[in-house]
Amino acid sequence: MRSRPGGALLLGLAALLAALAFGSRTLGVVAIGFLLAGAAARGWAALARSHVSARLTVDPSPAVEGDDVRVAIATLRASRVPVGSTTLLASLGHLGAIECRLQGHGRNATGELSLGRLPRGRFTVAESTLELGDPLGLETVSISLATPRAVVVHPRIVELTALFSDSGRLGVDGRRLLLHRPAGYDLHSVREYEQGESLRRVHWPTTARRGKLMVKELEESHRDAVAVLLDCDPAGAVGRPPDSSFDAAVRATGSLLRAHAARGRRAALVTTSVHASTLSVGSLSGDFGAALATLAGVEPDAPHPLDRTLAQATGPSAQAGELVVVTGALGQRSVDRLLEAAGRRLVAVVWIDAPSWNGQPTRVHPGALRLGAAGIPVATLRRGDDLAAVLDAPRREASAHG
Template identity: 40%
Template sequence: MLGAIALAASWAFGSTPSMVVGVGLVLAGVFARLWARRAKGSIDIERRLLPGDRLEGGDVRIVVRVRRTRQLVGGTIALRQRLGSIDEGLRMHGLQAEIAFTGLPRGRHRLGPLEVTLSDPLGLERVEDRFDDGLSVLIRPRIPTLRSLFSSLGARESGAARSTFRRPSGFEIHAIRDYAPGEPLRGVHWPSTARRGRLMVKELDDAPRDDLVVVLDQDPDGCAGPAGNSSFDAAVRAAGALALAHALWGRRVVIVGSSPSFDAVRVSSAGHDWDVALDALASVMPVVGARVVGPLRASAGPLAHAREIIVVTGLPELAVEPLLDLTSRGRSAALVAVAAQTFVGRPRERSQPALLRAVAQGIPVAVVSAESTIEEALAGGLTRSLSA
C-alpha cells in the first residue's frame, strides 16, 4: 500500500525519487510475502529437558534445536515457552537455544506449547507455529536433613515415659482351631489347649508392622499462603524431613495423606524408596474434605499396624483428641502443628489450648511457622517452651 501511494504521488507530481521509493516498497512487500510462503513448514523443532535434580526454587532448563528443511534468505526465529505459571521468551542466534526457568514451586507443571515465530529480514511478515508434545515437569520439594528431632525429646521433657516396645514384623496369630492329625506340635497353642482340654493350634497370618507412620493433613481449611511458600508446602517439607530422618536411622516409615486418593508410600532407606516418596510429596495437593480425623480413626490401613504416629497438620485442634485415643491404647504419638496464619503475614498464636493439652498428656509437639526453618521447628525448642 505504501508503495502504491508513493507511485501515485510520483505520477501526480512527476517526482522521480518518489517513483524509486514506491518501486522499492512494492518489491519489499512482494519479497516479504514470498519469503513467508516459503517459510511455512521450513523447520523442524526438537525440545528436550536437560537432566538434573528438579527441586523447588531451582532451575529447569530446556534445550531447543532447529533443523531447517528448506533454505531461507535471512530471517529470525523467536521462541516463547510457558512452564506452569512462568513465561519465557528469547530470540535464537543459530540453530540451538536454551530456555531457563527459575523459582518454580513444588508440584507437577505442564510444559505448554512452544510458540515459534519466523520473521523475514525486513520485519514485514511473520510466520507462527506451535509445537506441543504433552510434557509435564515434576518439581520435588527441598527436604532438609534433621540432626535432632523433637519427638525423641518432648515426651521425656513432659514427664511421660515412652515405651521402647516394638512389635516385630512377620506372622501373628489370626485364629485358634482344633489340632489336625499329622500337624507339627510347634503350632500348638498351649494356653487354649489347657483351657479346653484338647489340642488347639494357631493359625498365623502375615502382618508386617511398620515402625512409624507420618500423616500429612491435606485439608485446605488449614492451608494459607501463595504456592511455593504456603503453609501446605511447609507441611510437605516437614513430613518429608521426618520420614527421611527416621529412614536414615534404620526405621521403616510410611507416609500417608488424609485423603483416600493419596497412596501410602513406604520408605525403608534413602535410596529408591526415598525417590518414590519424593515424587509423591512433589505432587500431593490439598483436597477438599480430607479431614485428618479420617485416617486416625480408621480401623484398617497402615496406622492399624504402626506403633508410632506423627501427624503434620494445620488444624491441630482436630488431631489432638484422636491422638490421645491412640496413646491410651499403647501407641506413641507426636504432633507437628503448622501455623498457617504466619504464611500470610499474621503473628502466630502463642497460647493454643489444643497444643497445651497435648503436651500435658505427654505428646511431643513442634510448631512450624514462616518465622523459622523446618530444622529449627523440628529440633525440639518449641516443645520445651510449650512444656514450660
C-alpha cells in the same frame, strides 16, 4: 501449525493499485518488488512447516527451593529451509508466560532460559510454541510443540539425628506405650506341613488339635512402620510461598520422612489434598525421591478436615504402628481422633502455628495442650523457628538448657 499473514503481499497489492491509479511506473516497480518478496516469503512458510522435536533439560535436577534454576532448550526441525529467527513461547504453571530466543545452527537451535530462584512446586510446561521467522523478516510460522515436561522444585528439608518423638512416649493413661513387636511378622494363617520345611514354623496348638503337622503362614508386620501424614487443610495455610505456613509444614513432613527412612524404617507419606496420595518409602534412594516429588506439587486444598481423614484411614496410614501428623488446623474433633489413635499405637504431632505467619502473637494451642497432657509428643513450629531445632531432640534439649 499456523503462519502469520505476510505484510509484504498486502503492501505490494496496495502499491500496485496506487501505481495503476496514478500511472506511476516507479511505484509499479516497487509494487512488483513487494509482491515477489511476499510470494517468496509465503513459499518459505509452506516449506518451513514441518515436525519439530524439542528437549528441555532442567539444571539443577532435581532442583530444591531457593536454587537458581535454568532450563536448556534444544530443538530439531525436520525441514532444511533456513530460518532468520527461532523463538520458544510457553506457559510455565503459575509462573506465567515465558519466552526464549534460540540460536540456530542449521536445523538445530539451542538456548537457555533462567528462571531465577524458584519456590517449591511443580511447574508444568504447557502451550509450547516455536515461532520461526523467515530471513527477510516478512513471515512468521508458529509450530505447536509436544513438551510433556515439568520443572519440579523439591522442598528444602533438614537432616535430623534424633526426633522429638523419640522421648516421652506415653499412652493416654500416662504409661509408657510400647509396641509388642516392633518388627518382624504377623501370623496370617496355618496350612499343612510340607516335606523339608523347618519345624520352627510348626504351629503346635493347631497340630495338636488336628492330629497332623500344621505350619504358620506369616506376613510382614506393619507394627514397625511409620505413617507421616501431611494435613492439607487450607485453614492452616497462611502467608505466601515460599514463606507460608503450609510450605513450612511440607518441609517438616519431608524432614521427618527422611529421618525415618534413614533409620531403615518402612514409612508411608500420606497427604490429604484433593489428589490424596499414599506413597510407601523403603529407602533414601528411589522411593524417597518419589516422595519429594509428591511434596513438591502438593497444595493446601484438602476437601475435608483432618478428623475425617483420621476416621476413614485405610491402608498404610491405618496399619502403621506409628502415626506422625503435621497440621496447621488442629480442631477439637481432630484432637479427639488423635487421642483415640494414641490408645492403639504411637502418635506424634507437629503443630504449625499458622497465625504466627500472619504476624499474630504466638500462643499455646489448647488442642496441643490436651495432646501433650495425654503424653503425645508435640512439636510446635512458628514463623522464624529453626526447623531442625524444633524437630531434632538433642537440639531441642540444648536450646532448652541455654
